[in-house]
Amino acid sequence: MNKRSTDVPGQAPYQDGFPIRVLAERTGVATSTLRAWERRYNLLTPQRTPKGHRVYSEQDARIVERVVELLREGHSLGTIAKQIDQPERRLARWQPELELNGVWRDYLEDTLRAIVDFSHERIEAVFNEASSLYPLDMAIERLIEPALLTLGERWRSDPAGIAEEHFYSCWLRNRLGARFHHGYSLAKGARILCACMPGDNHDIGLMLFALSAQSRGYRVLYFGQDLPLEQIPLIVERSGARAVILSARMPLTEDQERQLAALSRQSAVAAMLGGQASDRPLPAFEAAGGVRLGSRMLAAIQVLVSRVDVHSGGSGRRRASNAG
Numbered sequence: 001m002n003k004r005s006t007d008v009p010g011q012a013p014y015q016d017g018f019p020i021r022v023l024a025e026r027t028g029v030a031t032s033t034l035r036a037w038e039r040r041y042n043l044l045t046p047q048r049t050p051k052g053h054r055v056y057s058e059q060d061a062r063i064v065e066r067v068v069e070l071l072r073e074g075h076s077l078g079t080i081a082k083q084i085d086q087p088e089r090r091l092a093r094w095q096p097e098l099e100l101n102g103v104w105r106d107y108l109e110d111t112l113r114a115i116v117d118f119s120h121e122r123i124e125a126v127f128n129e130a131s132s133l134y135p136l137d138m139a140i141e142r143l144i145e146p147a148l149l150t151l152g153e154r155w156r157s158d159p160a161g162i163a164e165e166h167f168y169s170c171w172l173r174n175r176l177g178a179r180f181h182h183g184y185s186l187a188k189g190a191r192i193l194c195a196c197m198p199g200d201n202h203d204i205g206l207m208l209f210a211l212s213a214q215s216r217g218y219r220v221l222y223f224g225q226d227l228p229l230e231q232i233p234l235i236v237e238r239s240g241a242r243a244v245i246l247s248a249r250m251p252l253t254e255d256q257e258r259q260l261a262a263l264s265r266q267s268a269v270a271a272m273l274g275g276q277a278s279d280r281p282l283p284a285f286e287a288a289g290g291v292r293l294g295s296r297m298l299a300a301i302q303v304l305v306s307r308v309d310v311h312s313g314g315s316g317r318r319r320a321s322n323a324g
Helices: 020-027 031-041 058-073 077-082 103-116 120-133 136-154 161-184 204-215 229-239 254-266 283-287 297-307
Strands: 191-196 219-224 243-247 270-274 291-294
Touching: 020 031, 020 058, 031 058, 031 077, 031 120, 058 077, 058 136, 103 120, 103 136, 103 161, 120 136, 120 161, 136 161, 136 204, 136 297, 161 204, 161 219, 191 204, 191 229, 204 219, 204 243, 204 270, 204 297, 219 229, 229 254, 243 297, 254 270, 254 283, 270 297, 283 291, 291 297
Parallel strands: 191 219, 191 243, 243 270, 270 291
Antiparallel strands: none
């Protein structure tokens, strides 16, 4: 490859390639997962700079995006890897018979059994394997969210249901917090503010969203539960945040929606609401330029990416109709 002399990771642009951090930001697949795909399945074959740093191409990015599509369709990593015997082979040409595998069912069942036994070690082992081999979004969508849903549905009928839900929620909060802290210094993109609406103390979903956003390069200012709305404009002004993402589990009252609409009108950046409260129309908020993200984490992330450019620092406020 004919590269520029600057080949230290993170010092883009490269003439004919880019570092793994950029590949992760573009595809939403964590660097650790990309390395696992490269090491265990030979899905990627990056070039090396004279100093030994990996650099990836547009073809690598297309391969990763296609692999993610195939994983979401239910194909196993092993089957996908067998189809890529040459680095330049185009996955778009491959249309095999759909191979639905039970890996996520197995992960979920193993996690639920570990929760019943109150085993931190086994929950950790399952999560570590799933999150090392698959994109974080997929681990959240197909393992963490179903586990939380199952526990939420059975806590009333199960003798230890409340204890099990608390046990998993505490493990999850600690685990996600550690991962969030570890990845914060690696994120170099636009700052976004994430917080729960006043009076809302359910922040697990918000943490999952924040972690997924961070994996794409956003610098997340995380404020957690019960943040007063009147303090948000000052936070935005001091931090240079490019978007405000709020979360609410319970339906908003008319007064809350009016306050949220007022914040949206006053804010110089995009104001968005996620969580179950955003699954229903919010006419006053939306008329003021606010955006509903909905309670589905992956869909919410896609709306964020479409409205706030992680690389340019964001496009500021964009008025739109429903987005969730």
